[in-house]
Structure formats: structure tokens, C-alpha cells
Amino acid sequence: MAALAPGSTARVRVPASSANLGPGFDSVGLALGLWDEYAVEVLPEAGHLEVVLAGQGAGELATDGRHLVATRLREALEACGLGWLEGYGLRLTCANTIPMSAGMGSSASAIVGGLGLGFALVRDGELTEADLGLVNTRAGVAEGHPDNSSASVWGGLTVSWMPSPRVVRTARPAVHPDVVPVVLVPADQRLDTATARAVLGPTVARPDAVRQAGRAALLVHALTTEPALLLDATSDWLHQEQRRAAYPVTMGAVDLLRGLGHAAVVSGAGPTLLCLTTTDLAPTVVAEARTWGRGWRVLTPGIPERGLHVPAAPERR
Numbered sequence: 124m125a126a127l128a129p130g131s132t133a134r135v136r137v138p139a140s141s142a143n144l145g146p147g148f149d150s151v152g153l154a155l156g157l158w159d160e161y162a163v164e165v166l167p168e169a170g171h172l173e174v175v176l177a178g179q180g181a182g183e184l185a186t187d188g189r190h191l192v193a194t195r196l197r198e199a200l201e202a203c204g205l206g207w208l209e210g211y212g213l214r215l216t217c218a219n220t221i222p223m224s225a226g227m228g229s230s231a232s233a234i235v236g237g238l239g240l241g242f243a244l245v246r247d248g249e250l251t252e253a254d255l256g257l258v259n260t261r262a263g264v265a266e267g268h269p270d271n272s273s274a275s276v277w278g279g280l281t282v283s284w285m286p287s288p289r290v291v292r293t294a295r296p297a298v299h300p301d302v303v304p305v306v307l308v309p310a311d312q313r314l315d316t317a318t319a320r321a322v323l324g325p326t327v328a329r330p331d332a333v334r335q336a337g338r339a340a341l342l343v344h345a346l347t348t349e350p351a352l353l354l355d356a357t358s359d360w361l362h363q364e365q366r367r368a369a370y371p372v373t374m375g376a377v378d379l380l381r382g383l384g385h386a387a388v389v390s391g392a393g394p395t396l397l398c399l400t401t402t403d404l405a406p407t408v409v410a411e412a413r414t415w416g417r418g419w420r421v422l423t424p425g426i427p428e429r430g431l432h433v434p435a436a437p438e439r440r
């Protein structure tokens with residue numbers, strides 16, 4: 124493998140994601156049109172790493188080799204046979220819009236983006252389908268559950284599973300064109316995924332497992348074919364009630380919207396709320412959420428059809 128030439132660059136964009144969507148715990152993900160953008164430039168100074176942050180996490184996250192994008196950039200370069208910072212330096216620039224620890228897959232996006240950036244740097248700024256497959260596997264293994272990471276890699280709706288601890292497989296059903304995600308982010312609230320996972324017990328009752336399996340199957344049908352079934356299709360018995368004390372405000376809002384007939388769920392490990400609605404009803408959901416006041420950010424980010432990608436070069440004037 125040739126050394127990296129000073130002045131070489133790569134750039135990637137990676138979307139946010141919502142995981143679980145009610146019954147699809149640890150397997151179903153939906154990409155959301157909120158993007159982080161990462162860029163890297165090779166510097167001549169061996170051993171030198173510069174991390175420049177803007178937006179979410181700036182002034183808060185590490186700006187050395189511990190930064191999550193940097194650690195996964197390193198993983199990708201080493202997988203391509205390049206020693207980390209051996210004979211070259213790097214400037215990593217991150218422009219982040221995805222809120223951290225909010226339930227929109229920020230850590231998965233950082234992992235997916237870091238890996239993608241490394242492969243893109245080695246491939247002269249391009250990413251192949253095979254690279255996306257590698258990123259999907261490595262990111263799912265790194266997170267331990269591939270729901271967020273697969274949606275960030277592929278865009279759209281993903282259903283992922285791990286037939287063994289180091290293998291990730293993903294199906295990508297096409298979302299019905301009427302489905303609209305409304306994302307409600309409670310201001311100034313964060314919940315680490317690790318904390319939210321720690322409250323889940325090791326076993327579930329058989330009747331709950333049976334109901335959950337049926338609704339997970341129905342979820343895919345509702346999202347792809349019959350959105351009118353989304354309210355029933357988003358019921359959950361495995362994680363949301365168990366975590367209620369960790370995000371009480373969100374659960375109150377989920378209860379309220381579901382009482383009004385809307386398919387509201389906790390997004391990932393929370394505290395963001397995801398409402399899966401339809402083109403005709405989305406304005407009603409948005410109007411309802413706006414009555415809740417400034418404590419909530421109301422987003423309609425759309426569902427990007429592709430995930431991790433190299434953006435087109437900006438046009439020269």
C-alpha cells in the first residue's frame with residue numbers, strides 16, 4: 124500500500140438516524156435528513172493530528188486521537204495497511220448538525236463517517252458499494268447493534284441482523300412515499316445510550332415477546348405498503364416502558380400523540396420523539412407539537428434515499 128501523499132483530501136456526508144421505531148428494537152433504522160460532514164487532509168508532518176470541530180460537540184469533544192471520528196478513521200486506514208500517522212499527519216474537520224445523546228444516532232453517524240472517510244481517503248476521494256458494505260459491518264459491530272449505523276450507511280429504511288458477532292446483514296425495504304417522519308427534540312435533555320440500555324432487564328415475558336414479534340413484522344408492512352396501520356405497528360413491549368423514568372417528558376408526549384391517533388415512539392434510546400405520520404396528517408402533528416412551546420425543536424427532516432456518500436465538489440464560480 125502506497126503512503127498517503129501530502130495534500131490528498133477526502134470528504135463525506137453522513138445522515139442522522141432513528142432506531143427501533145417502536146417494536147424493531149436493535150434492528151430497524153430510518154435515516155433522517157440531518158447531516159454531519161467530515162473532511163480530512165493529509166499533512167506532511169509525521170505523527171501530527173489536528174481535529175477541528177464546528178457545530179454540535181465543538182468545545183466539548185476531544186480534539187485528539189480519542190475523538191470518535193478519528194478513532195474510526197484510524198481503523199479504516201489500518202484496515203487498508205497504513206500505519207496510523209506513520210510518515211504523514213492529518214487534519215480532520217467535522218461540521219456537526221446531529222444532536223448528541225438525543226436518540227438520533229449521533230455516535231453511529233460519527234463511526235460510519237470516520238470509517239467512510241478513511242476508505243475514501245485511500246480510494247482518492249471515492250467510495251464504492253463494497254466500501255459501504257465494509258462500513259456497515261464494522262460500524263454495526265462497533266456499536267453492538269446495527270440499527271442506527273445501517274440506516275446511516277444506506278439511507279432509507281433498514282432492517283439489520285447479526286447472524287454472528289462480527290457479521291452484519293441488512294435489508295433495505297422501500298418506504299411508502301406517503302410516510303413522513305416528524306422529529307421532536309426536547310431542549311437541553313440528553314441521555315447516553317449506555318445509561319438507557321443499563322435499565323433493561325435480561326429477560327422478557329413470552330406474551331410480550333410474541334406480541335412484539337407480530338408488531339415488528341407489521342411495522343415493515345405499514346412502512347412500505349399500508350401506512351394507515353402505523354399506530355398499531357409501532358406498539359412496543361421491550362424497551363419504552365422500561366425506560367420511562369429515564370425520559371418521562373418524552374413518554375408523556377408519546378402518550379399524548381398516541382392518544383390522538385398518531386404513531387409516536389421514542390427515537391432510539393431517547394429522549395427525542397419520532398412520529399411516523401403521513402403527508403396529509405404531518406401538518407396536524409407539527410401544529411400540535413408547536414403548542415407545547417419552546418421546550419421542543421420541531422423538525423421535518425425527511426428520509427434521505429442514500430446515506431454515507433462523498434458530496435459533489437462545490438461548483439467553482
Ligand SMILES: Nc1ncnc2c1ncn2[C@@H]1O[C@H](COP(=O)(O)OP(=O)(O)OP(=O)(O)O)[C@@H](O)[C@H]1O
Pocket residue numbers: 140142159180184190191192217219222223224225226227228229230231233271314315316317390391392393
Ligand atoms: N459527531 C460526533 N463526533 C464525535 N463524537 C461523537 C459525535 N457524535 C456523538 N459522539 C460521541 O457519542 C456520544 C453519544 O453517543 P450515544 O450513543 O450516547 O448517543 P446517540 O448516538 O446520539 O443516541 P442514540 O444511539 O440513542 O440514537 C457522545 O457523547 C460523543 O462521545
Ligand SMILES: N[C@@H](CCO)C(=O)O
Pocket residue numbers: 142143148149150268270271316319320362391392
Ligand atoms: N436500539 C438502541 C438504539 C440506540 O442506540 C437502543 O434503543 O438502545
